[in-house]
Amino acid sequence: MPYNKITPEIAARLRACVGEGRFYVKDEIDPNYAHDEMPIYGKYMPDAAVDVETTEEVSAIMKICSENKIPVTCRGAGTGLVGGCVPLAGGLVLCTKRMNKILAYDMDNLVVRIQPGVLLKDLAADALRHGLMYPPDPGEKTATVGGNISTNAGGMRAVKYGVTRDYVLAMTVVLADGRVIELGKSVSKTSSGYSLLHLMIGSEGTLGIITEMTMKLIPNPKCDVSCLVPFRTVEDCISFVPHIKLANLDPQSIEFMDADIVASSAAFTGNPIFPERVRQEDVGASLLVTFTGYDEDELDQKMIKLGELAKSAKALDVLVVATSSNKKNAWAARSSFLTVIEAETKLVDEMDVVVPVDKIPAFLIYIRGIGEEVGIRLRNFGHAGDGNLHIYCCSNDLEEEEFKRRVKIIMDKAYAKCAELEGQVSGEHSIGHAKMVYLRESVGEDVFRLMGAIKDVFDPDHILNPGKVCDSSLLA
DSSP states (O other): OOOOOOOHHHHHHHHHHHOTTSEEEGGGSOGGGGOOSOGGGOOOOOSEEEEOOSHHHHHHHHHHHHHHTOOEEEESSOOOSSSTTSOTTOSEEEEOTTOOOEEEEETTTTEEEEOTTOBHHHHHHHHHHTTEEOOOBOSOTTSBHHHHHHHTOOBTTHHHHOOGGGGEEEEEEEOTTSOEEEEEOSSSOOOSSSOHHHHHTTSTTSSOEEEEEEEEOEEOOSEEEEEEEEESSHHHHHHTHHHHHHTTOOOSEEEEEEHHHHHHHHHHHSOOOSOSEETTEEOOEEEEEEEEESSHHHHHHHHHHHHHHHHTTTBSOOEEEOSHHHHHHHHHHHHTHHHHHHHHOSEEEEEBOBOOGGGHHHHHHHHHHHHHHHTOEEEEEEETTTTEEEEEEEESSSOHHHHHHHHHHHHHHHHHHHHHTTOBSBSSSOOTTTTHHHHHHHHOHHHHHHHHHHHHHHOTTOOBSTTSTTOOGGGO
16 A cells, blocks of 8 residues: 655644644654564554644544545554554554543443543542442553553453443544544443444554543442462363352452462562462462452352362362452552563563363463474463463573564464364454454454455545554555
């Protein structure tokens, strides 16, 4: 797809849309705008960058870029892991980090209007001050909510509450040609034609630029408790998950961790909150389970039932994370896993496949065998309650090209195995440009072409985040 460069004349028009101090060229551009948090997928500097603050600014900028066929890559906090916000075609990076206002609460209808640059941690904390909860809980708390919507992020509480998609009621979107549209309404149900709202969610900035959202909230649970359930083996550990669900215990989260990542986390954080031995036995893998309720009696009953189930499921014990400080430490340790891997490792690549819960052991055993064959260390953890696994390929010794060659062998086989087990390429990190080939293989040519046809309707000149998800324009 032929694109045009940003000439000095076009740059002057773009600068005029926002005024001085928020439009950048050449050495003024933040070098972080060239990559996301997975630098193995490359660095691509844009020709210019702009920090926007209003829908009107975004609309004016897109009209200019549409007229001149300038590629535009929308970016939030840049915490993605699949190269989704990197400007493959150069052009303009449009950053929404300054659109960070929580605009208004509607307490009668339990909704909040926000801008896309609001950080996940800030929305969660502000909702709590209103006695409410924003349920989606992706691990990266410094991500923007707009970015979470663009990737349909999931997180640790998805097993009980669902994913980001389930909490978006309405949004304002600027289309590729600068038109502004409103999608959805602040209502809890609809049967009103095609859901363009849900089409926009998870589209990674390839169909439009989200500039305002209305999000659903829920009353904050009165109390919660976390329990650690250690096992000798991964197989025993994962096999316990369906028992928790079938017992109607309604857990808020069920997180999986193996002994390797637990040991690394303890060494890195100095916080050995997860035991490596229980009852003189080595712990091979553990579940961190959280329950919420309206009173302590309800939680006590759930813990009693969990203990009864664990006795007949080869669990080594059920350890209650009782105090508020211990709960904070436990979840801080769990949230540190990716940070630990990045700190310990020179070269990292990742998968976040999702498979049926009962297929997790088979997938992990298979992928570990492939890792051993090609000489790549694999680290893994994930959301056992919904089958979403985070698997990291790691090396401190290989040169980058050799690392990429070996990782490709692993990923080719891993994604093929994922398809065999009726899984999906991504559970929450999305596709970007890094996983596009695997998406195509997974969904098949007919579905992939339909996705491309949708892209053509929304963005006929393919100026919005080119080269991502299903857009093969850069290969033409």
